[in-house]
Amino acid sequence: MRTRHSENVEFVLWTGDIIAARYNVNEDERYQAIRNITELLRMTFSSHFVFPVLGHTDPAPSESLTNLWSHWLPMEALQTLRNGGYYTIEQTQSKLRIVALNTNLFTVREEKSIHARRQWEWLDAVLEKATSNKEMVYIVGHAAPGSDSRYNVLSVDANGKYLRLVRRYARIIAGQFFGHLHVDTFRVIYDKEQPVSWALLAPSLTPHRDFGSSSNPGLRLYKFDSDTGKVLDYTQFYLDLAAANRADKASEWVTEYNLTQYYGLRDVSAESLHNLAEKLRFNSPQETTFFAKYLRAHNVKYDAADNCDGACAHQHFCAITCLEHISYRHCVEAAASALAASGKSSPLVASLINIVLTIITIIIVAK
Known part of the structure; x- marks a missing residue:
């Protein structure tokens, strides 16, 4: 520098x-x-x-x-x-x-x-x-x-x-x-x-x-x-x-x-x-691609296996947009319920941080 x-x-x-x-x-x-x-x-x-x-x-x-x-x-x-x-x-x-x-x-x-x-x-x-x-x-x-x-x-x-x-x-x-x-x-x-x-x-x-x-x-x-x-x-x-x-x-x-x-x-x-956070909701193929881009930056281009599923992706969104403790918990719980109902959530959710x-x-x- x-x-x-x-x-x-x-x-x-x-x-x-x-x-x-x-x-x-x-x-x-x-x-x-x-x-x-x-x-x-x-x-x-x-x-x-x-x-x-x-x-x-x-x-x-x-x-x-x-x-x-x-x-x-x-x-x-x-x-x-x-x-x-x-x-x-x-x-x-x-x-x-x-x-x-x-x-x-x-x-x-x-x-x-x-x-x-x-x-x-x-x-x-x-x-x-x-x-x-x-x-x-x-x-x-x-x-x-x-x-x-x-x-x-x-x-x-x-x-x-x-x-x-x-x-x-x-x-x-x-x-x-x-x-x-x-x-x-x-x-x-x-x-x-x-x-x-x-x-x-x-x-x-x-x-x-x-x-x-x-x-x-x-x-x-x-x-x-x-x-x-x-x-x-x-x-x-x-x-x-x-x-x-x-x-x-x-x-x-x-x-x-x-x-x-x-x-x-x-x-x-x-x-x-x-507006950037809204693109990380992970509800469409386009958002999935955009989230992968965010995740590369998040990890500073560290080349590791992608173990962040739909629930994990929504955790990132909740962390970015819901800073109050109770609102974050509600955001994560709502996403988990929705993903479970749709069958998109895997049993193991990767650790966020x-x-x-x-x-x-x-x-x-x-x-």
């Missing part, structure tokens, strides 16, 4: 899970691992800001962690990062504000804590200020809202509260960017059945391999209007692991696809992504 696009990079979003869950070492060695990755990013993008967020496998906010990232963040951001793991970045040359969340405070374990309460109060105040200042906002976090896998991070209450907040401030939220699932997908948020906001989930920079949801490494480059914050497009890059392992020369990252061209989108908006814990980076480019 530095070789190809360093002159155009505006900033880097680093969406968490720096430490793998199986990296069971003492606290000093965990911080050393974070320090190593921080230094690698700092040397790679020496003249750019990197905005990190904490993943669910990462340490809690601390003075040590804040010191590691102090060269990227202003004093006000360092204060809230140190205390709660969240912060905001005000872009002085544009009306774009970055809001970095600590989604670990949305878990069942943390949702009643004083830090969780303070983050909600802070987030509402930041979005209200952005509204008054006529700013557009990027929300960045580790775990996206939704209810689609056993690796869920957000509690039922926190998930619902976040969605209500997004609906309230949808007109100023120019984009939401998350990681966690280590696959390539998206989410659409509705208000009174109308699509009002979207979230893009990028795949992980390191690969994972698991039953039903393996993927190649991916890295994403967004294009956006630096004045308005409007996301115009993105290019997904990937590393073909099988080819890299066969080759005698150094592996090469190549372009996987361009969002608007790949899916034939008019623009990047809640309405366009809603399986996670390994790795670092994810998203790189954003200006228009």
Whole structure:
């Protein structure tokens, strides 16, 4: 990315899970691992800001962690990062504000804590200020809202509260960017059945391999209007692991696809992504072909046996469009009943999402 696009990079979003869950070492060695990755990013993008967020496998906010990232963040951001793991970045040359969340405070374990309460109060105040200042906002976090896998991070209450907040401030939220699932997908948020906001989930920079949801490494480059914050497009890059392992020369990252061209989108908006989701319902041969295209991107072109049947395909649709816990469950149950009645559902439904814990980076480019 530095070789190809360093002159155009505006900033880097680093969406968490720096430490793998199986990296069971003492606290000093965990911080050393974070320090190593921080230094690698700092040397790679020496003249750019990197905005990190904490993943669910990462340490809690601390003075040590804040010191590691102090060269990227202003004093006000360092204060809230140190205390709660969240912060905001005000872009002085544009009306774009970055809001970095600590989604670990949305878990069942943390949702009643004083830090969780303070983050909600802070987030509402930041979005209200952005509204008054006529700013557009990027929300960045580790775990996206939704209810689609056993690796869920957000509690039922926190998930619902976040969605209500997004609906309230949808007109100023120019984009939401998350990681966690280590696959390539998206989410659409509705208000009174109308699509009002979207979230893009990028795949992980390191690969994972698991039953039903393996993927190649991916890295994403967004294009956006630096004045308005409007996301115009993105290019997904990937590393073909099988080819890299066969080759005698150094592996090469190549372009996987361009969002608007790949899916034939008019623009990047809640309405366009809603229309894209409608094509994934898997009710016709054309939709079956379109879903196969989505699944290739979802797995970052990882060449694995296609074990996603009709019920599995509809799970993807439900995950994208039904972010409330109860609506997701109703969506899946309704699809399962319909497929069972039609005889199209197989006894074994592939697992939707399986996670390994790795670092994810998203790189954003200006228009």
